[in-house]
Amino acid sequence: MSRSVCVVGVGMVPFTKPSKTDPYDVMGAAAARKALDDAGVDFAEVEQAYVGYVYGDSTSGQASLYGIGLTGIPVVNVNNNCATGSTALFLARQTVESGAADCVLALGFEQMSPGALGVGFTDRPSPLARFDETVDARRGPEPDSPLAPRYFGNAGLEHMERYGTAPETFAQIAVKARRHAANNPYAVFRDSVTVEEVMASPPIYGPLTRLQCCPPTCGAAAAVICSEDFARRHGLDTTVRIAAQAMTTDFETTFDPTDMRRLVGYDLTAAAATAVYEAASVSPDDIDVAELHDCFTTNELITYEGLQFTPEGTAEKFVLDGQNTYGGRIVTNPSGGLLSKGHPLGATGLAQCSELIWQLRDTADARQVDGARLALQHNLGLGGACVVTLYERAG
Template identity: 50%
Template sequence: MTGKRERAYVIGVGMTKFSNPRGHIDYPELGREAASKALFDAGIKYDDIQQALVGYIYGDSTYGQKTLYQLGMTQIPIINVNNNGATGSTALFMARQLVEAGLIDCALALGFEKMAPGPLTVNFTDRTNPVELSILLMSEARGIESASIPAQIFGNAGIEYCEKYGATPDHMAKIAEKNHRHSANNPYSQFRNILSLDQIKSSPHIFGPLTKFQCCPNANGAAAAVVASKRFVCDHDLQDQAIEIVAQSLATDSPLLYEKKSLIELAGADMTRRAARDAFNKAGITPNDVQVVELHDCFSANELITYDALGLCKPGDAHKLIDSGDVTYGGKYVVNPSGGLISKGNPIGATGLAQCTELVWQLRGWCEERQVPNIQYALQHNIGLGGAAVVTIYKRAEGLSKPKKSQDPRKRFGYNPAIEAKPINDADFKRVCSSASRSEYALGKL
């Protein structure tokens, strides 16, 4: 986008607890809870939302409409988004663009997923797989085994990193140990058990260096964010809770994906590299200015190769970053204070917005036992094979007028949602529903 841009702020976030995909909760209920919490956090109604972007990858068209009609049939544009693992972040990217362009003042980004148990599989076998060339090149380089294709793509990237730079499978296991340890303080995480390195290494083998506890589990869940302009923030006295999206970049694959014949590149490293470079340039900062990172650790191997791609370390030094303790509390960065996808689970459409929610809570200073101290900038990374990589940089809002009245969303909730995972209650849900366009039909009461 050229010319002067409006600033975009996240003013409300919310998410459900991520749960085992064998549960019977359906996507409209998941989406309603996350969207309602985000609106309640912002202290606004659904009437204030001018456009909604809704992400999911498992389901039929117009799930977004089915879900949001529960809040009111206000006739706003509702756009359904599918960008593989980067779906939630892509919905946020689109919401931010609308606000920055000055087209609207307030947008809702919502992501949810109702998943099936077990490894990810191809949904359609009667048409071309969008990553078929990547699979072919991986097969030529390493062969194909019976494990899931994503596990092989990312596992092989980890193997190549070890061969090129001297990392070991233990470094990937250490990543998983860290993320499981972090998740103990996250009430939204599907798994909160602290696991030893030996437990992680001895868990069932999945592929190559990857064991079960180094792989993200499928999950049911939803997350949402409300994005608004400076004018909206100030008009609604939300300055104290607003978090600025300082920079954001969405990259797709380059010819390097195939030309370099690298398994690291097949896992999307170049997309991440370019998205990170662009985001840091837009923000006018470097990785050294960041304190906290939510990184797409669908497999521990992807976190390993992504340290390089994001510029958190010199090329080839990811394992040294791990050994130095610089990816956890007390180190240079805290990576995945939420526990990451490995512990939290990966309801794919919701994942990017769950990362956003965690970083907003961190920047507000709400996270207590998992709080990262002295945050100036927070970094989010989300990737989808096929491909899309989104890198987002956040900071607390600065340079805004003082609010006429101070608001603390925790008082509205009656608890701190960063440290307690409670469902939205009926009274709070009704407070955020549209006043002008309630629909008993959409609520299923007729």
């Protein structure tokens, strides 16, 4: 990296069910204002903005910023499926690192509808058509199966078939998510659940039950990204910097019909994580806390291995030994993750960022991971994109 890049401010609004949401522009403006206030930066000092959302009309990003100022800056709208928020962060970081700007806003929001995700346009080729063809080749056509649960459920089945992973192990991840979310005022689902309750919830696909699938939610989150020089000149908080960041998209192996884990981003995750570790000269063993993309319990378990937190085939033991929570090797999703905090697609990556900045500032209250100095963020979108970001506490 050519210039040191700091995250000087973050903010988010509590995530809500679609029936209780504010409009996207209200949520977006509120999250942006919180991030600016947290940074101590006036919007007039922001030189560019990258705004992410998946379900919205073009230039919704501009509309979301009208509520905090009309300054004429470039506003770039971003859509990269579930990796949208971290893609906005990736672009903001690149802009500051390159010297094109000194202070940039990354914002993500989503105003979602109830129910499972579907295809937005039925009169043109689906960007996920090749994904459907690959899973059909592995499992046979299932036209009535829900889209995302079919992909991630089959990835879980793949792990079960290869390594003997028990369905109850995936359920343990949902239990852990709720336990962590109990201490997060921004999370939608904060009540505890048991493995038995998770397993008894309505079946969705393969090993997945309803309580193992992230809920459709609405929300917004934002971050202010600055060069370290700018931050110091303006007396801003330089506690946390982005030590390394990598973004990947699909490889030929993504569409290997013999391994459904690859279809849901295993190779994207592994490549991005390896690039980040090498760029920052760190090991996975050095990471203290992580926010990873647990859209389904199956994906969290697979991602432990993709991020190299545990060797391939050992994720079940990693879970059963409690290595994924407080007192274990690495605290994963202290926020409760997508499973409990909720998953407003465009906001998720920046909500993960917010949680990790609070962790590294030692301001995460009851969720605090003691002594956290290195934090890893993993955000995945099918179609496909994966962004892995490493944050480092100064000093």
